[in-house]
Amino acid sequence: MKFIYIDESGSRDQGDVFVTCGLMVDAYKLRKKTADFDQRLEALFAKHPGNRADFKTSRFINGKGGWREIDAVERKEFLKSVCELAVENGGKIFGLGLSFAAFDVATAAGHAQPVGTTYWLASAMFTACLVQKKMQAVKNSKGLTVVIMDDNKAEMPKLSDELYQGNAWFDGLYQLRGKKRGKAVWLERTKKDRFDHIINTAFAIKSDHSSMVQVADAMSYVYRRHLELAAVAETWVGEKDYYTELVAILEPARETHGHCPDEPCVKFFKSAKHPEWKL
DSSP states (O other), X not given: OEEEEEEEEOOTTTOSEEEEEEEEXXXXXXXXXXXXXXXXXXXXXXXXXXXXXXXXXHHHHTTOGGGGGSOHXXXXXXXXXXXXXXXXXXXXXXXXXXXXXXXXXHHTSOOOOTTTTOHHHHHHHHHHHHHHHHHTTXXXXXXXXXXXXXXOTTTHHHHHHHHHHTOGGGGGGTOOEEEETTEEEEOOOOXXXXXXXXXXXXXXXXXXXXXXXXXXXXXXXXXXXXXHHTTSOGGGHHHHHHHHHHHHHHGGGBOOOOSOOOOHHHHHHHHHBOTTOOO
């Protein structure tokens, strides 16, 4: 069995990029992985106790509030260590990087997407579909996955409904290949097959109650900043290099979508993704 902890970074008032990232860990490794992150965060809070309730990656790395008391080099090294620890011992990354501008064009293009114009729900559902696609090939129930989201009270009920109801619109994102009369075809899905490797639905947790969600927040911010910096002037070269280094740590562990049928769901997400994001 697997556990995946998912968070997001970005909003329309902050720029054009919205990233959702999840860290997947095998159940038998979860206790140690969580303990390692807890220990690292506790060491940070022990040195800077006044910031315990203010740990958000964007505020931390940019020295906002009480975090300005920590030297920038120390902040950068801490974030790098979080990325390194995330992918150690088989940690896998699932997610999606959207461009708001591209997403708006995609939502207006007539793909009949059941997520409407809600970018949070769209990103969460794509991530769930990617989990289903990769885990359905894992044998002996070892691919069954518990999905744990940073709490979003407005959107979580919609996500739960979509996962439970199993809308056929998403089938193309995780259809399997097979043979029919000797020819390779995309196999039809049935209601019982849809999201059958996600246990029940998605579960919500407050980010300050889970170091693993805080790690997902860190990864989301790293990818978001990397995409944002792809479009800025060369005067930002130092910051670009730093986030390029962090993404190089994470990227080998990130699952990508791969080959899939030419369905409306696939066309929608190909249109909505950030141009620098490999789907």
